[in-house]
Amino acid sequence: MAMTSNSDPTTARDILRLARRRQRLTQAELAERAGVSQTVIARYESRRQQPTVGALQRLVAACGYTLEWSLRHAPDEAAAATGDTRFPGPIGRRLVGELDTVFAALDALGATDAHIHGGVADGSEGVGCPVLIGVCLPPDVDVVLVMAAAGRIGLAIGAHVTIVPHARVADYGFDDEGVPLTPLRRAS
Incomplete structure (x- = not known):
């Protein structure tokens, strides 16, 4: 060429x-x-x-020159299409691509105010990084349903997912507020 x-x-x-x-x-x-x-x-x-x-x-x-190199993440199609770059790592990009599945599972629980914590939230995720989702849950929610919802989300994004009430996030070693998980396009 x-x-x-x-x-x-x-x-x-x-x-x-x-x-x-x-x-x-x-x-x-x-x-x-x-x-x-x-x-x-x-x-x-x-x-x-x-x-x-x-x-x-x-x-x-x-010849008197230097070469400059850069290595950039290839954006996930869903993140690239939506412009959503809140979660830059591979698991985070899959999470963005599966937001409909994530919100369907959380809505089925009656969960609100979802926040992502840990490596996925700050972009430092490594191989096998778990996803911790802090939420507000109704007081009478069945723990088995919470585990099933976490499993559905985990299967969709290819990562271990744990869903916990915000008050229990510190039990997992996180004292930050996390990154709000908001839908890109969500029907009212």
Whole structure:
């Protein structure tokens, strides 16, 4: 793919050529600066060989430039479509994608004022991170129904879910208010 003047370089070849040409260096001059043979530069620029990240960084540095890299989460389709970024980790993104299921399970309990606590809430979730949902529950709710609702939510998002009254959140090691779990689009 040829690089046009209006596009960003997208391949190692494009990056290397752009850096070399901006400095008005020949392949031989760049090779001398970088301590490699001219044939190495030619192989990279002709796409016969791909440089390693380290080699590309050294060659670009020999042209007087640095490479900047970034790694970003690919947004979950539901979070991307709705713009909801409250829960940035993978479990949190699945939670956002399954809000209808989550609210159906909580509504069946009569639960209100849902808040997410822990790693999912602050984006520090790791593999196997549990989801703690603090809620206001009716006084006569059956604990088996609460466990069943947690199970339904857990199956939907692929994580262990615990639903507890707000007063018991501290028993699980959290003393914060959590992040409010509000629907994106919820019928009145």
